[in-house]
Amino acid sequence: SWKRTAETKDEGSRIVVAVSWTDPKTGLRVSATATAFKRYPAVEWLLHFENTGSDDTPILSDIRSLDAGLRTGFYRKPVVLHQITGDVCGEQSFLPLETVIEPGKPAMLAPVGGRPSNYTFPFFNIQYGEEGLITAIGWSGQWAARIERAQNGPTRIQAGMEKTHLRLHPKERIRGPRILVM
Numbered sequence: 001s002w003k004r005t006a007e008t009k010d011e012g013s014r015i016v017v018a019v020s021w022t023d024p025k026t027g028l029r030v031s032a033t034a035t036a037f038k039r040y041p042a043v044e045w046l047l048h049f050e051n052t053g054s055d056d057t058p059i060l061s062d063i064r065s066l067d068a069g070l071r072t073g074f075y076r077k078p079v080v081l082h083q084i085t086g087d088v089c090g091e092q093s094f095l096p097l098e099t100v101i102e103p104g105k106p107a108m109l110a111p112v113g114g115r116p117s118n119y120t121f122p123f124f125n126i127q128y129g130e131e132g133l134i135t136a137i138g139w140s141g142q143w144a145a146r147i148e149r150a151q152n153g154p155t156r157i158q159a160g161m162e163k164t165h166l167r168l169h170p171k172e173r174i175r176g177p178r179i180l181v182m
Helices: none
Strands: 003-010 014-022 028-037 042-051 066-068 079-084 094-103 107-109 123-128 133-140 145-150 155-161 171-173 178-181
Touching: 066 133, 066 178, 079 145, 094 123, 094 145, 123 155, 133 145, 133 155
Parallel strands: none
Antiparallel strands: 003 014, 014 028, 028 042, 042 171, 042 178, 066 155, 079 094, 079 123, 107 145, 123 133, 133 178, 145 155
């Protein structure tokens, strides 16, 4: 059973919540700091992974800083991904794109070559009916996002580091991408 700690601070224009979970067996600590903004319908968060134990951690893989479901099941309207191309070193750079997310046909986003805005951009909008979710992935390296609508309608969005497969040595600490949703 993981040990959990939490702290909430009201900082005037925002509320900051810091939560951590520590596995007493391995010493792996996962910390999340989330900020909710009072004037805007927005929240951002950042995950950290730390080895507080005396041995290497088990393998950490497929880290997804964002894994959320959108209630798009009751809409008969399509789910539309609005995005822009990233830098392609030419006249096609930063053009707007729209993709309808068909049930069972996920949209996969990831830059090319480890550069965060190469051929795709880490900011996008998922529109469903009169609602939507703007997402930003703050990561200076190779990130990935997957947007998939189920056959019965709900849509799942996942985002994080594209290829994570590592161990943390004792006292090592890493962070994941910063996520902002509005």
